[in-house]
Amino acid sequence: MKKHNYSAGPSILPQEVFEKASKAILNFNDSGLSILEISHRSKDFVAVMDEARSLALELLGLQGKGYQALFLQGGASTAFLMAPYNLMKEDGKAAYLDSGTWATAAIKEAKLFGEIVIVGSSKEDNYTHIPKGYEIPGDADYFHCTSNNTIFGTQMHEFPSTSIPVVCDMSSDIFSRQLDFSKFDLIYAGAQKNMGPAGTTLVVIKEEILEKNGRTIPSMLDYAKHIKAESMYNTPPVFSVYVSLLTLQWIKEKGGIAAVEKLNNAKADLLYAEIDRNPLFKGAANIEDRSKMNVTFLLNNPEHTETFDALWKAAGISGLPGHRSVGGYRASIYNAMPIESVQVLVDVMKALESKV
Ligand code: PLP
Structure with missing residues (x-):
C-alpha cells in the first residue's frame, strides 16, 4: 500500500x-x-x-x-x-x-x-x-x-x-x-x-x-x-x-496554478477545520498566518501522544511528527497530496477523540 x-x-x-x-x-x-x-x-x-x-x-x-x-x-x-x-x-x-x-x-x-x-x-x-x-x-x-x-x-x-x-x-x-x-x-x-x-x-x-x-x-x-x-x-x-x-x-x-490552488485550499480547510473543532488539538501558528502547505498542530494533552501516534501509523500515515523546534505534528500537504489522504488524517483525529 x-x-x-x-x-x-x-x-x-x-x-x-x-x-x-x-x-x-x-x-x-x-x-x-x-x-x-x-x-x-x-x-x-x-x-x-x-x-x-x-x-x-x-x-x-x-x-x-x-x-x-x-x-x-x-x-x-x-x-x-x-x-x-x-x-x-x-x-x-x-x-x-x-x-x-x-x-x-x-x-x-x-x-x-x-x-x-x-x-x-x-x-x-x-x-x-x-x-x-x-x-x-x-x-x-x-x-x-x-x-x-x-x-x-x-x-x-x-x-x-x-x-x-x-x-x-x-x-x-x-x-x-x-x-x-x-x-x-x-x-x-x-x-x-x-x-x-x-x-x-x-x-x-x-x-x-x-x-x-x-x-x-x-x-x-x-x-x-x-x-x-x-x-x-x-x-x-x-x-x-x-x-x-x-x-x-x-x-x-x-488546469494550472489556479486549479491546483483550489484543491490546496480544500485540503487545508478540511484539516484546519478539524484542528479547530476537535478539543484534543490546537494549531501551532497564528490563525491569520496559517500555511496551506505545512499545517502545524499540537495535542492539548501530551499524554495522548502514544495513542495518537499508534492510530496514525496504523492508518498508513508517515512523516507526521513536527520539526524539533515546534514539536507536535506537521502535516505537509503539498500539491501532490490527494484530499483523500487528508481525510484519512482527519478520520484518525476523530478516532482519537472517541477513544480517549
Ligand atoms: N528555504 C525553505 C523555505 C526551506 O523549506 C528549505 C528547506 O526545507 C530551504 C530554504 C533550504 O533548501 P535547500 O535544502 O534546497 O538548500
Missing part, C-alpha cells in the same frame, strides 16, 4: 510523475538510453531544459515579461548567498524579513556581503506568526522574504509594496497558489517539495536587475552567466530537471 506521506520533503510528487520518471530511467523517450546517460547537450535533453524553463514562466504568468527561469544546483541554501552576491552593492545594504529558520539562514549568508537591516522578526514568539507593520528602507538594494515557513507552518498571505527589488524564497509553496508573480524580481525555490527531486533549484529572475552591483562574481554564482548559457553553464542535474518538467506538465494538465 502506498503511504499517506505527510513529510515536509524531499520530493512529494504525483504518482504519475514517479511512474513516468521511473520509465525514463530505463528508456528515455524510446531512445534505448536512460535519461541518466544521454548527453546533456543532446537535442532531447536541450528540449527538456527549454520546455522546463519556458513552462515555469508560463505557469507563473511571467512569459514575455523580461524574466528568465534557470534550473541551478546548490539548493535554496546557495541562493541565500547568490542573491546578495548578484544584487548587493559593495557598500550597499539589504532589507530582510525574519520569519523563521530559513529566513535566518538567508540573513546569515547575506551578512557576508554587506549591511543587513532586519525590518521585522517574529523570533521572540518562536516564529508563530509573520511579522507585520514593518517599513522597508527605500535605499536598500533589495528586500528579501520567505513566502512559506516550512518549519513553523506560517505563510505570507500579503506581500509589501516597495520600490526596491523584491527577492522571495518560495521553496515550500512554489506553484501552490496564484500570486501576482510580477511583483517579485527574484524568486528561488529548491525543487524538492512541490516540483521535483532534490538537486535543482528553480530561479526566476527579472533580467534587468542583474549586472548592476559592480561586483566580480565567480561564474557558478553569477546569474547573468547562467542566463547567457541557457541554464547549461555546467552539466545540469538532468534527472531533477526532467522530473521537474514532468511535474510542471502535470500542473498544466490539471
Whole structure:
C-alpha cells in the first residue's frame, strides 16, 4: 500500500510523475538510453531544459515579461548567498524579513556581503506568526522574504509594496497558489517539495536587475552567466530537471496554478477545520498566518501522544511528527497530496477523540 506521506520533503510528487520518471530511467523517450546517460547537450535533453524553463514562466504568468527561469544546483541554501552576491552593492545594504529558520539562514549568508537591516522578526514568539507593520528602507538594494515557513507552518498571505527589488524564497509553496508573480524580481525555490527531486533549484529572475552591483562574481554564482548559457553553464542535474518538467506538465494538465490552488485550499480547510473543532488539538501558528502547505498542530494533552501516534501509523500515515523546534505534528500537504489522504488524517483525529 502506498503511504499517506505527510513529510515536509524531499520530493512529494504525483504518482504519475514517479511512474513516468521511473520509465525514463530505463528508456528515455524510446531512445534505448536512460535519461541518466544521454548527453546533456543532446537535442532531447536541450528540449527538456527549454520546455522546463519556458513552462515555469508560463505557469507563473511571467512569459514575455523580461524574466528568465534557470534550473541551478546548490539548493535554496546557495541562493541565500547568490542573491546578495548578484544584487548587493559593495557598500550597499539589504532589507530582510525574519520569519523563521530559513529566513535566518538567508540573513546569515547575506551578512557576508554587506549591511543587513532586519525590518521585522517574529523570533521572540518562536516564529508563530509573520511579522507585520514593518517599513522597508527605500535605499536598500533589495528586500528579501520567505513566502512559506516550512518549519513553523506560517505563510505570507500579503506581500509589501516597495520600490526596491523584491527577492522571495518560495521553496515550500512554489506553484501552490496564484500570486501576482510580477511583483517579485527574484524568486528561488529548491525543487524538492512541490516540483521535483532534490538537486535543482528553480530561479526566476527579472533580467534587468542583474549586472548592476559592480561586483566580480565567480561564474557558478553569477546569474547573468547562467542566463547567457541557457541554464547549461555546467552539466545540469538532468534527472531533477526532467522530473521537474514532468511535474510542471502535470500542473498544466490539471488546469494550472489556479486549479491546483483550489484543491490546496480544500485540503487545508478540511484539516484546519478539524484542528479547530476537535478539543484534543490546537494549531501551532497564528490563525491569520496559517500555511496551506505545512499545517502545524499540537495535542492539548501530551499524554495522548502514544495513542495518537499508534492510530496514525496504523492508518498508513508517515512523516507526521513536527520539526524539533515546534514539536507536535506537521502535516505537509503539498500539491501532490490527494484530499483523500487528508481525510484519512482527519478520520484518525476523530478516532482519537472517541477513544480517549
Ligand atoms: N528555504 C525553505 C523555505 C526551506 O523549506 C528549505 C528547506 O526545507 C530551504 C530554504 C533550504 O533548501 P535547500 O535544502 O534546497 O538548500
